[in-house]
Amino acid sequence: MSNEKGSRAVTEPALSPEGEAIDQQASGERLTGDAVLARTRALLPNLPTALQKVGEQVMSAPAAVARSTILETAERSGTSPATVTRFCRALGLPGYADLRLAMAEETGRSSSVAGWEIDIGREIDPTDSLDRVANLIATAEIRAVQETVNQLDLDAVSRAAEAIDHARRVEVYGMGSSALVAGKMQLSLHRIGVPTWAWGDVHSGLTSSVLLKPGDVAIGVSHSGATHETLEMLSVAASSGATTVAVTNVPDAPLAEVADILLTTATHETTFRPAPMASRLPQIIVLDLVYVAVAQRRHEQTISALKVTADAVSGHRKGPRVKKAGG
Incomplete structure (x- = not known):
């Protein structure tokens, strides 16, 4: 096999057992909001329990994270500021300020698309019309494709x-x-x-x-x-x-x-x-x-x-x- 695995460092944070990231910022490349959410979703199942709590908070309320201090995010997720910082590093972010900035960008982008945040992640009810179901599936697919392209190496x-x-x-x-x-x-x-x-x-x-x-x-x-x-x-x-x-x-x-x-x-x-x-x-x-x-x-x-x-x-x-x- 070739020895090219090391080139994946920019898009794949290497985690220690405690969820700490090995330095991924050598390139100086900053992650966009949708790339942060895509990475959080991908890594969430394998993160330590405390970091999962922070990740779930980020996924469920990105707008709130964008407006909150590190202490407020820690309190909402039932963790500590140190755990929030570890979560950021697990994603390959230098610190909480970068997470807030990414979530602010994502919130601003999402608000420009009518109905986007309403549909993404919404459950399909038995009584939903086919028009509503079609829009939900379409927006989910579009978002997945955009996130895939944005985070792709x-x-x-x-x-x-x-x-x-x-x-x-x-x-x-x-x-x-x-x-x-x-x-x-x-x-x-x-x-x-x-x-x-x-x-x-x-x-x-x-x-x-x-x-x-x-x-x-x-x-x-x-x-x-x-x-x-x-x-x-x-x-x-x-x-x-x-x-x-x-x-x-x-x-x-x-x-x-x-x-x-x-x-x-x-x-x-x-x-x-x-x-x-x-x-x-x-x-x-x-x-x-x-x-x-x-x-x-x-x-x-x-x-x-x-x-x-x-x-x-x-x-x-x-x-x-x-x-x-x-x-």
Whole structure:
């Protein structure tokens, strides 16, 4: 495997067992409000209990955090100012002032979109109209995509695209709903001439991944980053010498540990659409970006491939109905 894991420091805070962050501010890059919320949502399940309380307060009332002192936020979350500071550092923020600024930006941005905060996180009731449900799902998806793009490590996207462009073959692994995403990536890359296979069956995936070689690329897609089958297939690919890419919502998940390149997503679940189901569009957006970056690198080949493949299936499209004269 390559030694590029260290480049993930800007977008993935390394946590100590107490929730302290190893210094992530060397780059001087400041997180936006939606990136802070996306990171909080992703890290929350794995944070110590005290830090979870602060995170829950931030997620439930970002506007209140923007207006509050560190002592007030500590009191509302049932913790201490020191714990709030530790939470900020766990996110990769220097201190509470940066958290307040991020939440103020987020509150201002959200208020400019009518109904946004009303819909995000709202439960769907049995009596809700389809119009209301449609708006809720749409706003949740839009927000998830925006947060995904804002927090995405574009250098990691570039490195993934570069590896795929030079790969002998590419394999994409995913189970359940992630298998649908893996299949779409396979179709996209295969159509522009990149030999790509997608595996949603662990037996087939393992027999294929063990035959990979250095220079090949393996991509594992898993919302939780803890799906055993996907982790196993990507691990075998790594042991075979392939460059490994993880697409997950959890930056410190087991899948990320076996990946050379990490691409993270953000999700907004709604009633009847838990996070694993709601993660598909953000995953597709991330992999579409990788695909387009590959296509850019082989522009002439891509244009030619898209044309000949479109021509190849054109005869299987039904043409417009032609009206008979006098009919």
